[in-house]
Amino acid sequence: MxxxxxxxxxxxxxxxxxxxxxxxxxxxxxxxxxxxxxxxxxxxxxxxxxxxxxxxxxxxxxxxxxxxxxxxxxxxxxxxxxxxxxxxxxxxxxxxxxxxxxxxxxxxxxxxxxxxxxxxLTAWSMSEANAGSDVGNVQCRATPEGDGWVINGSKLWCTAAQVSELFLVLVRIGPEAGMKGVGAVLVERGTPGFSIGNHLDLLGLRGTGMAELVFDSCRIPGEQLFLEPGRMRQLLAVLDADRLSGNPTVCLGVAEAAFQGITQHVKERQQFGRPLADQQGLQWKLAEMAMDIEAARALLYRAAQRVDAGQASIVDTSITKAFVNQMAVRVTNEAMQLGGAYGLSTEYPYERHFRDVRGMSIGYGTVEIHKSAIAREVLAGRYPF
Ligand SMILES: Cc1cc2nc3c(=O)[nH]c(=O)nc-3n(C[C@H](O)[C@H](O)[C@H](O)COP(=O)(O)OP(=O)(O)OC[C@H]3O[C@@H](n4cnc5c(N)ncnc54)[C@H](O)[C@@H]3O)c2cc1C
Known part of the structure; x- marks a missing residue:
């Protein structure tokens, strides 16, 4: 390595x-x-x-x-x-x-x-029933009252909601439509009028305590306002670096685990009187997986190093996230194939590996949204050829 x-x-x-x-x-x-x-x-x-x-x-x-x-x-x-x-x-x-x-x-x-x-522990809550990729359509609202705010509405897909104590919540503030009217508040668990709603059970990452958030006349003091409307671009810029940490990094780590485990499996499992690993067709699958992982790690480490050097760009972030997401689906899917029925068995980790990475192509900006961001830079001539 x-x-x-x-x-x-x-x-x-x-x-x-x-x-x-x-x-x-x-x-x-x-x-x-x-x-x-x-x-x-x-x-x-x-x-x-x-x-x-x-x-x-x-x-x-x-x-x-x-x-x-x-x-x-x-x-x-x-x-x-x-x-x-x-x-x-x-x-x-x-x-x-x-x-x-x-x-x-x-x-x-x-x-x-x-x-x-x-x-x-902290959680980040942006998504709603009608605001996923379209962040500007957030409807959960904070209304000024006295020297504080009253929040009404609900949020979906909040990772770690069940275990977090502090929530950064995007809310609509004031009359402006679209992104211009979106701001953010900090809400603590236990604030009257704020409750953790239904547990949301997705295909994978089942131990992240994902849930709905419900705000029913939830009053917070004025100092819990985090960001006035009109400053969302600043927040999204700060969070751009964060897109590299949890989401694609988890994909890389899980893909490495699947690859390591299945390589051992094909070396040990005998079919037709010899190890599966003796089949050249299967060796080529391992080689493709290694190529994918190595390319993903190179992209991710390079992008992280650029962020730390203050040279981050949207192209780095989006290319890295989208590529690593897709790489992890390919590698974990191939690991299941190489495992045969063992690959699909809950007695082995391979089906869990696949389930854990599959949703990452949707969370934190879908692969399609990131591809659109890359294409925008390419077509505007900002991508360095
Ligand atoms: C594992 C996981 C963890 C998550 N954690 C959180 C969290 O902690 N906090 C939080 O707030 N949210 C979280 N989410 C929600 C996530 O942010 C949304 O699922 C995501 O933004 C996509 O929104 P959506 O699901 O409503 O899909 P939609 O926006 O409805 O998109 C549906 C499909 O249409 C495509 N699409 C939509 N618009 C366009 C477009 N303009 N161009 C091309 N294609 C488009 C999408 O790519 C997708 O394939 C999480 C989701 C997952 C899967």
Missing amino acids: QDFGLTEEQRLIRDSVRALAQERFAPGAARADAEFRPPVENVKVLAEHGYTGLFIPEEWGGSGLGLMENVLVAEQLARACANTAMLFSCTDGATPRALVGLGSPAQKEKYLRRIAKGEL
Whole structure:
């Protein structure tokens, strides 16, 4: 495996997390999936080892590290347990990143230290029944009342809703239609009028505690306003880097796990008196999978390094997310094929690997939306040929 110019500290982080995740998190991965149970106890272990709030600056109790370190950690977590890797994002993903980038000093003071310690898990809530790719159609509304806000409406598909204490919620504020009228608020679990609705059971990532959010005359104080309308582009720019961490990184880690496991399987399983791995046609499948994984890792590491160097671009982010999403579906699907009926059996991890990555092509901007973003840059002549 190439080392991509990783520093000694980065290699140490990668190797330590890999050992920790294989020892502590891999054994419970199948159970978390089967029982639809978020493995929150693993976040405590991560906190004990200093792997929560990596991105949060040291002045707020974090490690002040970059996106590259986040990617190295999430990749190794996902190799062991995709649901744990998703929960890691609750301390080092969208909401902490938004707080660091755009939060008020009081909001940072109130939340970042606890997030860095892994005590406060966070969720990010944008989607609604009629606002998925079309973020500008958010209908959940915050209305000013006294010195605070009253929120009414509901949200869908909120990852980690069942275990999070703090929610960054996109809401419609004021009269403007479309994106111009969308702002954001911070809502704490337990606020009267705010409840976690139905558990939402998707094909995979069943241990992420995804749920609906319901706001019924939920009153929040004025200081919980996070972003006035008209500033959504700023929030989306801050979150652009985050698109590289949880989603495609989890895809990469899961694809690596599927590849590693199935390679061993075809070396061991005998058919026609010899190992499956002796069949040249199957060797070529392994080679294609290796090519796919290596290309995805190169894209992801390069994009993360560019973000850390302040050179991120929408093309990097979108090309990386869309490619890695599709790579993971190809690789995990092929792993099931190479496994034969074992590949589809719940006794083995391959069907779970496929289920865990399949939804990533939809979450955090669908592959089609990212392809549209790439095409826009290409057609405008901003893509460097
Ligand atoms: C695993 C997972 C985790 C998620 N976690 C969260 C979360 O934590 N918080 C949150 O707020 N949301 C979350 N979501 C929701 C996610 O953000 C939405 O599912 C996503 O934005 C797509 O919206 P949609 O499902 O309504 O699909 P739609 O927007 O209805 O799209 C349906 C299809 O049409 C295509 N399409 C739509 N518009 C266009 C267009 N203009 N051009 C071309 N094709 C188009 C899409 O690509 C897709 O194939 C999660 C989803 C998944 C699967």
